[in-house]
Amino acid sequence: MSDYLPVLILAIAALGFAIAPLALAWLWAKKFSPKKPGRDKNAIYECGLESKGDAWIQFRSEYYLYAIIFLIFDVETIFLLPFAVAFTGLSAFGFIEMMIFIFLLVAGLIWACMKGVLTWK
C-alpha cells in the first residue's frame, strides 16, 4: 500500500494545480468584479443576430430509410465474402442457410424498392 503513497501525493498535487487557479479566479471575481448580466449578454449566442424560434423543433426521420438500405448491403457484403471463400467446402445445409439469409435481405431491398426509396427525385 505504501508503494502507492507517491502516486497519492502526486494526485493531490495535480488536483491542487488544477483547482487553485480556478479558485483564485473565483475569489478574485467575488472581491473585485461586479456581475453585470443583461438581456443581450444572457441571450443565446448567434453571430450577433437575435435567435428566432424554438430549438425544440420536429425533425423528419426519413433518414432511417438510408440507414436500412446501407445495412442491407453492408451486412450482405460482410457475410457474402466468407461464404464465397468457403463455398467449395460448404455442406448443403450451410448453402440453404445462406440462401435464406440472402433472401431475407433481398426481400428488404424489394420492400425498399416498392416504397420508392431507390428512385432519384
Add this chain to the structure above:
Amino acid sequence: MDEGLRSELQKQGVFTTTLEDLYNWGRKNSVWPLGFGLACCAIEMIAASMSRWDLARFGAEVFRPSPRQADLMIVAGTVTKKMAPQVVRLYNQMPEPKYVIAMGACAISGGPFKQGYNVLKGIDRFIPVDVHIPGCPPRPEALLHAFMTLQEKIDQQQLTGEGRARHLNADKPGEFPVPEFGEHNLEPPNNPAVWKAPKLARP
C-alpha cells in the same frame, strides 16, 4: 510603495510589484480578439495575425469565434447601418473586461462612404472605442501599434478607487443599447451616453 525604494530594491535584486500591476500585466498580455471582419480592413487584420507580422508576440493570436470568449473587438471595416445592430449586440455579448479597436477610416468615421446613405459614420457612436486607427486600410504595423497602445491603456487601469476600470465598477454599464434598423436611419442615430454630436462653429 514609492519609486525610489522600488528601484533601490531592484538594484539589490529584489523585485517588488503590486497586485494591480500583476493583474494588468497578465491581462494586457492575453488579449483575445474576436474573429470578426466587416470589410477589406479584415484582410490586414488577418495578415497581422499571420506569421509575417505575428500578432502572437503580443499574446493576441487566439482569435475567438465566439464573443463569449473574446476580450477585444477589432471593428475592421465599413459598418453599414444594417450591420451596426449586430456589431453592438456582439459587443454586448462579450464578457467584461472588453475593449474595442476601431480599425480604418470607415470604422472610425465612415471613411470614403461617409456621405453615403447606408454607412454608419463611426462605430464610436454606439460603443466606447478604446483605440482608433486611421488609414484606408491601415497597414498591419498600424494595427500592431494600436495593440501596443491598448496594452499601455490596460496597464494603466486601476483596480480600486474612483477612476477604476469600467468592468470593476458596478455602476457603469456592461451593455449598450442596440439600435434598430429603422426606415431612414438607425434608431436612435447614436448613443448619447457614448457620443455627442460636435458643435460646428461657423464663421
